[in-house]
Amino acid sequence: MRGYVLRRSIWVYHLNTGACNGCDIEAIAALAPRYDVERFGVKLVGSPRHADVLLVTGPLTRQALSRVKRVYDMVPEPKVVVAVGTCACDGGVFKESPMVCSPLERFLPVDVRVYGCPPRPHNILRGVLEAAEILSRKR
Amino acid sequence: MALQGGVYQALLTALLFIYVFFAAVLVAGVRRKLRARLQGRVGPPVWQPILDFLKLLFKKPTAPSLANPVYVSAAVIALLASLAAAALVPFTRQHPLCFAGDIVAFFILLFAGEAVLVVGGLASGNPYSWLSGMRAMLIMMVRELLLAGALLLLYASTQKLSLVEALPAVPPAVAVPLALFFVAFALVLSMSTLFSAPVAETEVLEGYFIEYSGPLLAMAELSHWLLAYAPLALASSLFLAAAGALGLSWLAAAAHLLMLAAFSAVLAVLDAAFARLRIWGAMKLAAALLGALLALGAALLALKVGA
Numbered sequence: 043m044r045g046y047v048l049r050r051s052i053w054v055y056h057l058n059t060g061a062c063n064g065c066d067i068e069a070i071a072a073l074a075p076r077y078d079v080e081r082f083g084v085k086l087v088g089s090p091r092h093a094d095v096l097l098v099t100g101p102l103t104r105q106a107l108s109r110v111k112r113v114y115d116m117v118p119e120p121k122v123v124v125a126v127g128t129c130a131c132d133g134g135v136f137k138e139s140p141m142v143c144s145p146l147e148r149f150l151p152v153d154v155r156v157y158g159c160p161p162r163p164h165n166i167l168r169g170v171l172e173a174a175e176i177l178s179r180k181r
Numbered sequence: 182m183a184l185q186g187g188v189y190q191a192l193l194t195a196l197l198f199i200y201v202f203f204a205a206v207l208v209a210g211v212r213r214k215l216r217a218r219l220q221g222r223v224g225p226p227v228w229q230p231i232l233d234f235l236k237l238l239f240k241k242p243t244a245p246s247l248a249n250p251v252y253v254s255a256a257v258i259a260l261l262a263s264l265a266a267a268a269l270v271p272f273t274r275q276h277p278l279c280f281a282g283d284i285v286a287f288f289i290l291l292f293a294g295e296a297v298l299v300v301g302g303l304a305s306g307n308p309y310s311w312l313s314g315m316r317a318m319l320i321m322m323v324r325e326l327l328l329a330g331a332l333l334l335l336y337a338s339t340q341k342l343s344l345v346e347a348l349p350a351v352p353p354a355v356a357v358p359l360a361l362f363f364v365a366f367a368l369v370l371s372m373s374t375l376f377s378a379p380v381a382e383t384e385v386l387e388g389y390f391i392e393y394s395g396p397l398l399a400m401a402e403l404s405h406w407l408l409a410y411a412p413l414a415l416a417s418s419l420f421l422a423a424a425g426a427l428g429l430s431w432l433a434a435a436a437h438l439l440m441l442a443a444f445s446a447v448l449a450v451l452d453a454a455f456a457r458l459r460i461w462g463a464m465k466l467a468a469a470l471l472g473a474l475l476a477l478g479a480a481l482l483a484l485k486v487g488a
Contacts, residue, residue: 044239051229051236078222080213083229088386091243091394094236118394119241 045178055093061100064160065127072163120180193277205410215449237399247306255301263294263407272437302389313388317379358478363416371409
């Protein structure tokens, strides 16, 4: 029952760590009424303390690093991290920049990666649902 | 015999609390489902609030560094107050929780249910909670004054201080505007789209719930659903009483649930049709809407229409 409940009630907190806004537009499109994510129990929340899934977009800039760690600590266990976009997954075109400390998994345990520049909304939604599957198996 | 009677009463009270829990969740679930259907979406299942509630119970609580003990105790007290307020509303003549003066208790508990949550939000130390709490308090000041007026009208029309005795004695002409008052009151109280200024997503994020997490958030959410249920339940009971259906025993419970689902549908239509109001607009509309219905009920009572 615990697994079913965790799979069917997925609250997502969206965190931009220096993205160009491309992934954010697609992520918000995925979570807006058009794709009706509410039918899967997915909901966008405004506080990391309410979240199950931390959806991260953008290359991890040095300025954002301490905030990202702080927000991650605020999400209650069990939790999963979804990296959305090539930048969040491996740094993308900003990989060699001295202002960027990507990839994200150097600092946070990333559970699902959704590649693309930007990824399409249905891919992001699939990533969130895969994250929910992982979440349901976490203790 | 006295012991058997006591056990029977305790069992009935436990069943009542279970009923109230599921009815409050039904109201929240039907509103979400119908709002989605009105927007052309499939939407979540009606039992989604139960899944959300259970999920939150499975989460490990976290607390902000600035939080004090008031923050933790507020969610528990709010849940107890709102559960008691919701359980006080009778839907049959054999209601297990009724006493002389429960109209006053209903008013106090309904007020305490949200006021304590706001105080808990303020105690979390988050500036968003402060902003949201101030907005919620402004709406509460308008709302609770008119609720006191409505309960006074209920007393004035029946001369009874117990809900289970007062509801069947309300003249039908007064019962209708009074029931509509409580439906409108539920709309204002539930912080749905029109009146969602205290939890506005773009300005104050999750409102005074922002720092709550895990089981404490589950309690806060549940108390919020119960607070929205209580006035709707009172409206439903007023209609049942006006139709003479309050004496139907447990059949009345089924009729009560159907009526609640119908009211939830009305609120879902309003949720889907109107955009959010700014705080001053919300206060003015709440005062105008509730005040007009209250004035209509008072005028009908004064003119002895249908008496």
